[in-house]
Every structure is written in structure tokens, then in C-alpha cells.
């Protein structure tokens with residue numbers, strides 16, 4: 748066997764190992780979702796306006812922590828933040844309903860959800876979320892607002908009554924203070940809510956809808 752043949756044979760063995768490892772990894776749903784998240788992360792596109800990875804992790808942890816079953820997201824884009832929700836929802840047995848008006852982004856999100864193997868736990872509602880969300884009747888565990896900034900207050904006014912006590916209202920781009928000022932005032936002035944700003948540039952608003960204390 749020549750030196751070149753030996754090197755080729757070693758390389759083949761190594762490549763086979765890699766394939767074995769990756770196929771055993773990708774058999775789990777968690778790794779499938781993470782692979783798609785990594786591929787979106789590795790090729791971030793400005794126009795998708797995806798949340799930063801750290802904020803994605805945060806929404807995932809919060810969703811799993813409160814055992815959320817019903818998550819409503821306003822602003823799907825290509826499905827990046829939706830995939831972070833799915834990472835949690837696969838453990839809680841929950842579902843994501845997500846709203847998007849841009850057809851190109853809807854197509855990308857469908858592709859990403861399918862490739863991640865989570866299309867069965869996600870419903871994408873197409874069209875203007877201001878109109879389409881009027882059909883929501885069920886209690887919401889987590890509401891995530893990440894679409895037209897001037898519309899945040901409208902989404903909040905319409906949908907926060909549906910958020911269950913102990914549920915969360917998350918909102919992105921809180922660092923764009925002027926555009927979301929009325930939203931910030933609404934979630935910080937209401938004594939029935941507890942709000943903190945976390946994540947990159949404190950851009951993720953996390954609002955807890957407090958449980959009513961029976962003694963007060």
C-alpha cells in the first residue's frame with residue numbers, strides 16, 4: 748500500500764465515523780432542531796431580523812420553565828425564534844401558533860420547521876396579525892411579540908387578557924425605546940404585571956402576569 752493509499756484509507760475511516768456520529772445525533776429531535784438553528788445562525792441575514800442566539804436560549808428556557816403548552820408568536824420571519832420555542836415545546840407537549848405576513852419568509856419558515864421535524868407542532872397563520880389574532884380564543888401561556896414595533900401596544904391590549912395568570916408576555920426590541928414607549932409604559936405601570944428587561948442590550952422584555960393573591 749502506497750503512502751497516498753494509506754492516507755486515503757485513514758481519511759475514509761474518519762469520514763465514516765463522522766457520518767455514524769452525526770446520524771446517531773440527528774436521530775434525536777433536539778439535535779435536529781439545533782442543527783437548523785446553527786445553520787441559520789451561521790448564515791444570519793439582516794433582513795430576517797432574527798433574535799440574537801442568547802435571547803433565543805432565554806425564550807426557550809422560560810417556555811420550558813413554566814411548562815407552556817400554548818405559545819403565540821407575532822412575527823415568524825424564517826422561523827428562527829419559533830425553533831427556540833419548539834426546543835422547549837417538545838418537552839412540554841405544547842404547540843406554537845405563529846403569525847407572519849411576508850410570503851417569502853413564510854415559505855422559509857415552513858422549510859425550516861419541516862427540516863427540523865417540528866412542523867407538526869407549529870401552525871403558521873398567514874396575513875396581518877392585527878386582524879388574524881382576533882380569532883384566538885384559547886388561554887395563552889407565552890405571548891411573544893416581535894413584529895411591527897408601533898403595533899406592540901395593540902397586540903398587548905388585545906392579547907394580554909388571554910394570557911393566563913402565571914403566564915408570560917415577551918417582547919423583543921425593547922431597546923428601540925421610542926418606537927415601543929407606550930408598550931413599555933403599559934407593562935411597567937400595571938400592578939398586575941411584573942416586568943424586567945433582559946437579553947442582548949436588554950432588548951427582551953419579560954413580563955409575568957401575576958397570580959391573584961386570594962388574601963388581598
Ligand SMILES: C[S@@+](CC[C@H](N)C(=O)[O-])C[C@H]1O[C@@H](n2cnc3c(N)ncnc32)[C@H](O)[C@@H]1O
Pocket residue numbers: 795796797798821822823824825826827828829846847848849852874875876877893894895
Ligand atoms: C423581527 S421579525 C421576526 C423575527 C423572528 N421572531 C425571529 O426572531 O426569528 C418581524 C416579522 O414580523 C413580520 N410582520 C410585521 N408586521 C406584521 C403584521 N402586521 N402581521 C404579521 N407579520 C408582520 C415581518 O414580516 C417580519 O418577518
